Amino acid sequence: ENVLTQSPAIMSASPGEKVTMTCRASSSVSSSYLHWYQQKSGASPKLWIYSTSNLASGVPARFSGSGSGTSYSLTISSVEAEDAATYYCQQYSGYPRTFGGGTKLEIK
Protein backbone atom coordinates (compact mmCIF):
# COMPACT_ATOMS: atom_id res chain seq x y z
CA GLU A 1 0.00 0.00 0.00
CA ASN A 2 1.29 3.42 -0.93
CA VAL A 3 1.02 5.54 2.21
CA LEU A 4 0.58 9.28 1.74
CA THR A 5 1.80 11.58 4.53
CA GLN A 6 0.63 15.18 4.52
CA SER A 7 2.26 18.02 6.39
CA PRO A 8 1.55 20.04 8.27
CA ALA A 9 -1.59 18.53 9.74
CA ILE A 10 -2.89 21.99 10.64
CA MET A 11 -1.74 25.37 9.42
CA SER A 12 -2.88 28.90 10.00
CA ALA A 13 -2.44 31.80 7.61
CA SER A 14 -3.50 35.41 7.30
CA PRO A 15 -5.30 36.66 4.21
CA GLY A 16 -2.79 37.52 1.51
CA GLU A 17 -0.13 35.09 2.73
CA LYS A 18 1.42 32.44 0.51
CA VAL A 19 1.01 28.90 1.83
CA THR A 20 2.37 25.54 0.78
CA MET A 21 1.36 22.10 1.98
CA THR A 22 3.08 18.86 1.10
CA CYS A 23 2.19 15.26 0.37
CA ARG A 24 4.85 12.58 0.54
CA ALA A 25 4.33 9.05 -0.78
CA SER A 26 5.98 5.91 0.53
CA SER A 27 6.44 4.75 -3.07
CA SER A 28 6.74 6.70 -6.29
CA VAL A 29 3.51 7.91 -7.87
CA SER A 30 3.11 8.91 -11.48
CA SER A 31 2.33 12.63 -11.61
CA SER A 32 -0.72 11.76 -13.72
CA TYR A 33 -2.24 9.97 -10.76
CA LEU A 34 -1.70 12.36 -7.86
CA HIS A 35 -4.73 14.50 -7.03
CA TRP A 36 -5.90 16.99 -4.40
CA TYR A 37 -9.35 17.47 -2.91
CA GLN A 38 -10.83 20.30 -0.88
CA GLN A 39 -13.33 19.56 1.85
CA LYS A 40 -15.13 22.24 3.81
CA SER A 41 -16.80 21.49 7.10
CA GLY A 42 -20.01 19.50 6.66
CA ALA A 43 -19.59 19.15 2.90
CA SER A 44 -18.44 16.49 0.48
CA PRO A 45 -14.89 16.57 -0.84
CA LYS A 46 -14.41 18.30 -4.18
CA LEU A 47 -11.78 17.52 -6.76
CA TRP A 48 -9.45 20.52 -6.61
CA ILE A 49 -6.27 19.71 -8.50
CA TYR A 50 -5.86 16.66 -10.72
CA SER A 51 -2.79 15.04 -12.16
CA THR A 52 -0.46 17.09 -9.95
CA SER A 53 -0.97 20.50 -11.49
CA ASN A 54 -4.29 20.81 -13.34
CA LEU A 55 -6.92 22.94 -11.67
CA ALA A 56 -10.41 21.48 -11.60
CA SER A 57 -13.24 23.52 -13.03
CA GLY A 58 -13.93 26.65 -11.03
CA VAL A 59 -10.78 26.52 -8.92
CA PRO A 60 -9.18 29.96 -8.55
CA ALA A 61 -5.86 30.57 -10.26
CA ARG A 62 -4.20 31.38 -6.93
CA PHE A 63 -4.00 27.60 -6.42
CA SER A 64 -1.23 25.58 -7.98
CA GLY A 65 0.20 22.11 -7.66
CA SER A 66 3.59 20.62 -8.38
CA GLY A 67 5.79 17.65 -7.69
CA SER A 68 6.99 14.31 -8.91
CA GLY A 69 7.97 10.88 -7.67
CA THR A 70 7.30 10.78 -3.94
CA SER A 71 6.96 14.49 -3.17
CA TYR A 72 4.07 16.75 -4.12
CA SER A 73 2.79 20.11 -2.99
CA LEU A 74 -0.21 22.42 -3.17
CA THR A 75 0.42 26.15 -3.01
CA ILE A 76 -1.94 29.08 -2.56
CA SER A 77 -0.27 32.26 -3.74
CA SER A 78 -2.44 34.64 -1.72
CA VAL A 79 -4.77 33.02 0.77
CA GLU A 80 -8.37 34.19 1.03
CA ALA A 81 -10.93 33.52 3.76
CA GLU A 82 -12.87 31.15 1.48
CA ASP A 83 -9.85 28.84 1.28
CA ALA A 84 -10.39 27.63 4.85
CA ALA A 85 -10.82 23.88 4.44
CA THR A 86 -9.07 20.55 4.72
CA TYR A 87 -7.04 19.48 1.71
CA TYR A 88 -6.40 15.83 0.95
CA CYS A 89 -4.00 14.31 -1.53
CA GLN A 90 -4.87 10.99 -3.17
CA GLN A 91 -2.98 8.59 -5.40
CA TYR A 92 -3.71 5.94 -7.92
CA SER A 93 -0.73 3.70 -8.47
CA GLY A 94 -2.82 0.60 -8.58
CA TYR A 95 -4.78 -0.66 -5.60
CA PRO A 96 -5.68 0.35 -3.03
CA ARG A 97 -6.23 4.00 -3.80
CA THR A 98 -5.04 5.91 -0.76
CA PHE A 99 -5.59 9.34 0.70
CA GLY A 100 -3.31 11.40 2.82
CA GLY A 101 -4.39 12.33 6.32
CA GLY A 102 -5.25 15.87 5.27
CA THR A 103 -3.98 19.40 5.96
CA LYS A 104 -6.43 21.68 7.69
CA LEU A 105 -6.00 25.29 6.65
CA GLU A 106 -7.27 27.89 9.09
CA ILE A 107 -7.51 31.57 8.22
CA LYS A 108 -6.53 34.08 10.92
Next chain:
Amino acid sequence: QVQLQQPGAELVRPGASVKLSCKASGYTFTSYWMNWVKQRPEQGLEWIGRIDPYDSETHYNQKFKDKAILTVDKSSSTAYMQLSSLTSEDSAVYYCAREAVRGRAMDYWGQGTSVTVSS
Protein backbone atom coordinates in the same frame (compact mmCIF):
# COMPACT_ATOMS: atom_id res chain seq x y z
CA GLN B 1 -25.11 18.09 -15.10
CA VAL B 2 -23.55 15.16 -13.30
CA GLN B 3 -25.28 14.30 -10.04
CA LEU B 4 -24.81 11.51 -7.54
CA GLN B 5 -27.77 11.29 -5.17
CA GLN B 6 -27.39 9.57 -1.81
CA PRO B 7 -29.85 9.30 1.07
CA GLY B 8 -28.93 11.57 3.95
CA ALA B 9 -28.91 9.18 6.86
CA GLU B 10 -29.42 5.61 8.03
CA LEU B 11 -29.85 4.33 11.57
CA VAL B 12 -29.03 0.65 11.97
CA ARG B 13 -28.76 -1.79 14.83
CA PRO B 14 -25.44 -3.41 15.78
CA GLY B 15 -24.97 -6.68 13.95
CA ALA B 16 -27.35 -5.74 11.17
CA SER B 17 -26.63 -4.95 7.53
CA VAL B 18 -27.43 -1.88 5.47
CA LYS B 19 -27.52 -1.26 1.73
CA LEU B 20 -26.55 2.26 0.67
CA SER B 21 -27.55 3.68 -2.69
CA CYS B 22 -26.01 6.18 -5.08
CA LYS B 23 -28.20 7.22 -8.02
CA ALA B 24 -26.27 8.69 -10.93
CA SER B 25 -27.60 11.11 -13.52
CA GLY B 26 -26.30 13.46 -16.17
CA TYR B 27 -23.83 11.06 -17.77
CA THR B 28 -23.54 7.54 -19.18
CA PHE B 29 -23.51 5.41 -16.04
CA THR B 30 -21.64 2.49 -17.54
CA SER B 31 -18.75 4.63 -18.82
CA TYR B 32 -17.26 5.58 -15.45
CA TRP B 33 -16.12 3.56 -12.47
CA MET B 34 -17.73 4.31 -9.12
CA ASN B 35 -15.80 4.49 -5.87
CA TRP B 36 -16.98 4.37 -2.27
CA VAL B 37 -15.19 6.29 0.47
CA LYS B 38 -15.62 6.22 4.25
CA GLN B 39 -15.14 9.16 6.58
CA ARG B 40 -15.47 8.76 10.32
CA PRO B 41 -16.29 11.86 12.41
CA GLU B 42 -13.38 14.31 12.43
CA GLN B 43 -11.26 11.77 10.51
CA GLY B 44 -9.78 11.51 7.05
CA LEU B 45 -10.95 9.74 3.93
CA GLU B 46 -10.65 5.99 3.50
CA TRP B 47 -11.11 4.24 0.17
CA ILE B 48 -13.40 1.20 0.39
CA GLY B 49 -13.49 -0.02 -3.19
CA ARG B 50 -14.64 0.63 -6.71
CA ILE B 51 -16.91 -0.99 -9.23
CA ASP B 52 -17.05 -0.83 -13.02
CA PRO B 53 -20.77 -0.46 -13.80
CA TYR B 54 -20.20 -1.84 -17.30
CA ASP B 55 -19.33 -5.37 -16.16
CA SER B 56 -19.56 -5.16 -12.35
CA GLU B 57 -15.84 -5.81 -11.94
CA THR B 58 -14.82 -4.79 -8.43
CA HIS B 59 -11.67 -3.95 -6.51
CA TYR B 60 -11.70 -3.69 -2.73
CA ASN B 61 -9.43 -2.30 -0.08
CA GLN B 62 -8.36 -5.46 1.78
CA LYS B 63 -9.51 -3.84 4.99
CA PHE B 64 -13.12 -3.83 3.74
CA LYS B 65 -13.15 -7.12 1.89
CA ASP B 66 -15.36 -8.84 4.46
CA LYS B 67 -17.37 -5.72 5.26
CA ALA B 68 -18.57 -4.25 1.97
CA ILE B 69 -20.13 -5.59 -1.21
CA LEU B 70 -20.43 -3.30 -4.24
CA THR B 71 -23.10 -3.80 -6.87
CA VAL B 72 -24.88 -1.80 -9.56
CA ASP B 73 -28.29 -1.73 -11.23
CA LYS B 74 -27.69 -0.52 -14.76
CA SER B 75 -31.40 -0.14 -15.46
CA SER B 76 -31.70 2.57 -12.82
CA SER B 77 -28.12 3.93 -13.00
CA THR B 78 -27.70 3.20 -9.32
CA ALA B 79 -24.66 1.92 -7.45
CA TYR B 80 -25.04 0.13 -4.15
CA MET B 81 -22.82 -0.73 -1.23
CA GLN B 82 -23.94 -3.29 1.31
CA LEU B 83 -22.25 -3.18 4.70
CA SER B 84 -22.59 -6.19 6.96
CA SER B 85 -22.16 -7.09 10.66
CA LEU B 86 -22.25 -3.46 11.63
CA THR B 87 -20.50 -2.16 14.74
CA SER B 88 -19.87 1.29 16.15
CA GLU B 89 -16.66 1.38 14.07
CA ASP B 90 -18.87 1.50 10.99
CA SER B 91 -20.61 4.70 12.08
CA ALA B 92 -19.41 7.16 9.47
CA VAL B 93 -20.34 9.12 6.38
CA TYR B 94 -20.10 7.06 3.21
CA TYR B 95 -19.58 8.80 -0.11
CA CYS B 96 -19.89 7.53 -3.63
CA ALA B 97 -17.54 9.22 -6.08
CA ARG B 98 -17.30 8.90 -9.85
CA GLU B 99 -13.86 8.21 -11.23
CA ALA B 100 -12.65 10.14 -14.26
CA VAL B 101 -11.04 8.12 -17.00
CA ARG B 102 -8.12 10.51 -17.36
CA GLY B 103 -5.89 10.48 -14.32
CA ARG B 104 -8.32 8.34 -12.32
CA ALA B 105 -9.32 11.26 -10.12
CA MET B 106 -12.67 11.20 -8.32
CA ASP B 107 -14.30 14.04 -10.17
CA TYR B 108 -17.85 14.01 -8.77
CA TRP B 109 -18.97 13.12 -5.28
CA GLY B 110 -22.33 12.40 -3.74
CA GLN B 111 -23.52 14.26 -0.65
CA GLY B 112 -22.78 11.25 1.50
CA THR B 113 -24.94 9.01 3.68
CA SER B 114 -24.41 9.26 7.40
CA VAL B 115 -24.66 5.79 8.94
CA THR B 116 -25.22 5.55 12.68
CA VAL B 117 -24.91 2.15 14.31
CA SER B 118 -26.78 2.20 17.58
CA SER B 119 -29.21 0.11 19.57
